[in-house]
Amino acid sequence: MTTIVVNDEQELVTKLASKIEKIANDAIENRGKFYVGFSGGSVLNYLCECLQTVDTDWSNWVVAFCDERLVPENDDDSTFGTYKRELIPKTKLVEQQFIKIKQGVSAQEAAQDYTEKLTKAFGSEDFVFDLLLLGMGPDGHTCSLFPGHPLLDETKLKVAPITDSPKFPPERITLTFPTINKARNCLFAICGSSKAEMIQRILKDNDESVPARRVKPHSGSLYWVLDQHSAKNL
Numbered sequence: 001m002t003t004i005v006v007n008d009e010q011e012l013v014t015k016l017a018s019k020i021e022k023i024a025n026d027a028i029e030n031r032g033k034f035y036v037g038f039s040g041g042s043v044l045n046y047l048c049e050c051l052q053t054v055d056t057d058w059s060n061w062v063v064a065f066c067d068e069r070l071v072p073e074n075d076d077d078s079t080f081g082t083y084k085r086e087l088i089p090k091t092k093l094v095e096q097q098f099i100k101i102k103q104g105v106s107a108q109e110a111a112q113d114y115t116e117k118l119t120k121a122f123g124s125e126d127f128v129f130d131l132l133l134l135g136m137g138p139d140g141h142t143c144s145l146f147p148g149h150p151l152l153d154e155t156k157l158k159v160a161p162i163t164d165s166p167k168f169p170p171e172r173i174t175l176t177f178p179t180i181n182k183a184r185n186c187l188f189a190i191c192g193s194s195k196a197e198m199i200q201r202i203l204k205d206n207d208e209s210v211p212a213r214r215v216k217p218h219s220g221s222l223y224w225v226l227d228q229h230s231a232k233n234l
C-alpha cells in the first residue's frame with residue numbers, strides 16, 4: 001500500500017493525472033486496452049478536472065462505473081449523466097466507450113444487465129480492472145458499500161443491487177469486494193477534514209469495520225492519495 005499526502009485539492013488533481021496517465025499507458029502498451037472504473041461524488045469532480053491534462057490514446061479506454069445511482073441520466077445525482085455533461089466535452093472520450101447502467105428498471109435488473117455488459121467488454125466473466133478510481137464518504141463507505149450493510153460480505157455477486165442505501169438515492173448498483181479486490185490498481189482520492197477520522201481508522205487503526213478498509217487488491221496495488229486535511233490525524 002502506498003500513501004501519498006499532498007498539500008491541497010489542486011495538488012491532488014495533478015498527482016491523480018500523473019498516476020492515471022502512467023497506469024493507462026502501461027495497460028495500453030502491455031494489453032492493448034485500459035479498463036478503468038470511475039466513481040461518483042467528489043472523485044467525479046477531480047476526474048473532470050485532471051483528465052483534461054492526461055496524454056493517452058483515449059480510443060483504447062473502456063470506462064465502467066464503480067457504482068451508479070438509479071436516477072435518470074439528466075438528474076444531478078446521475079454519475080454517468082454528470083460525466084456526460086462535465087467530462088466528455090473536455091476529452092476525446094466518447095459516450096460509446098462508457099459501460100452504462102440501465103435506467104428505468106429495478107436495481108436487480110440493472111445489476112444483472114451491467115454484469116452482462118461487463119462480461120462482454122472484458123470478454124470473460126473475470127472482471128480484472130486496470131484501475132478503480134475510488135472515493136470514500138465521511139462514514140467510510142466506498143462505491144455503494146456502506147458500514148454495517150450485508151453487501152460488505154457478498155461473495156458471489158460481482159455487481160450487486162442495493163435498494164436501501166443510507167445515502168440518497170436509495171436504489172443503486174455497486175461493484176462488490178470480490179470484483180474490487182481483483183483490480184490491478186485501486187486508487188483512493190480523498191480531500192477534506194470531514195474524512196480525517198475515517199482515514200485515521202483505516203490507515204492508523206486498521207479498523208476492518210470501515211468499508212473502505214476492505215479494499216485490499218489480492219495481487220494489485222493500493223494507493224491512498226490524501227490532502228493534508230484528510231491526513232491530519234496520521
Ligand SMILES: O=C1O[C@H](COP(=O)(O)O)[C@@H](O)[C@H](O)[C@H]1O
Nearest residue numbers: 039040041042043135136137143
Ligand atoms: O454516493 C457516493 O459516495 C461516494 C463518496 O462520495 P464523496 O462525495 O464523499 O467523495 C462515492 O465514491 C460513490 O461513487 C458515490 O456513489
